[in-house]
Amino acid sequence: MPELPEVEITKQGIEPFLTGQTIEKIVLRNLQLRWPIPRKLRTILPGLKIASIARRAKYILIDCSTGWLIIHLGMSGSLRVLSSSNEAPAKHDHYDLHVSDNTIIRYRDPRKFGALIWTTINPNNHRLISHLGPEPLDDEFNRDFLYQKLRTKSSSIKLQIMNNQVVTGVGNIYANESLFHAGIRPTRRANEVSRPKLERLIAAIKKTLKRAIQAGGSSLQDFYLTDGSTGYFQQEYMVYGREGESCHKCETTIKSITLGQRSSFYCPKCQK
Numbered sequence: 444m445p446e447l448p449e450v451e452i453t454k455q456g457i458e459p460f461l462t463g464q465t466i467e468k469i470v471l472r473n474l475q476l477r478w479p480i481p482r483k484l485r486t487i488l489p490g491l492k493i494a495s496i497a498r499r500a501k502y503i504l505i506d507c508s509t510g511w512l513i514i515h516l517g518m519s520g521s522l523r524v525l526s527s528s529n530e531a532p533a534k535h536d537h538y539d540l541h542v543s544d545n546t547i548i549r550y551r552d553p554r555k556f557g558a559l560i561w562t563t564i565n566p567n568n569h570r571l572i573s574h575l576g577p578e579p580l581d582d583e584f585n586r587d588f589l590y591q592k593l594r595t596k597s598s599s600i601k602l603q604i605m606n607n608q609v610v611t612g613v614g615n616i617y618a619n620e621s622l623f624h625a626g627i628r629p630t631r632r633a634n635e636v637s638r639p640k641l642e643r644l645i646a647a648i649k650k651t652l653k654r655a656i657q658a659g660g661s662s663l664q665d666f667y668l669t670d671g672s673t674g675y676f677q678q679e680y681m682v683y684g685r686e687g688e689s690c691h692k693c694e695t696t697i698k699s700i701t702l703g704q705r706s707s708f709y710c711p712k713c714q715k
């Protein structure tokens with residue numbers, strides 16, 4: 444599933460191809476994504492100038508001057524940049540956005556959980572986005588903020604940092620890895636984690652996400668992104684997916700438990 448780093452890389456990847464361009468047309472082949480793609484995009488979009496591209500949580504926001512396209516990649520969505528329409532669309536290529544210099548942005552999504560939404564209100568006030576917590580890489584996501592947010596929460600720290608209303612975009616891999624780096628057991632009650640440990644946790648979340656974005660960014664020269672299964676985000680994990688293997692730090696056997704239907708991995712010695 445595309446996580447925040449993949450979405451950020453996708454945003455960075457399409458940005459130079461779209462910013463400042465005028466939309467020529469959108470070709471819609473299949474409207475049935477998570478919500479139906481509005482047919483009216485065929486008449487609304489032509490002639491609109493793309494002012495900027497932004498990301499909020501796992502949404503890509505394309506400012507089309509009179510409104511915004513909101514793109515979500517769902518479980519298996521990806522955007523690719525094509526330089527001409529020579530390449531015939533494949534089965535799961537649901538829409539193409541054509542801009543003035545013949546560039547085409549093509550959306551592929553085998554599982555069809557993605558979304559393409561048009562809004563004329565500021566996307567930060569959109570119902571999908573307005574309730575979200577801060578971005579993990581913003582300064583607003585800091586120790587005092589998290590302490591205040593968690594002081595009344597007795598559920599596990601892992602479920603809390605994966606809760607979009609606490610902080611957006613910390614998926615399962617990054618939650619597992621960050622908790623390891625901070626030395627916190629995933630099952631620890633959120634309101635029992637000390638401020639110094641929260642500080643370490645926040646630093647670990649930021650570092651893990653930044654590293655993943657950099658790893659993806661280094662593959663951008665030949666921008667041809669990104670199917671959710673590509674290998675280039677595969678990194679050396681400390682605990683994620685390593686049940687039964689030995690800890691890279693202390694050689695204790697890594698354990699796995701299920702929390703909120705997601706697998707959690709931890710080192711019983713390094714994480715308390």
Ligand SMILES: [Zn+2]
Pocket residue numbers: 690691692693694695710711712713714
């Ligand atoms: Zn260990």
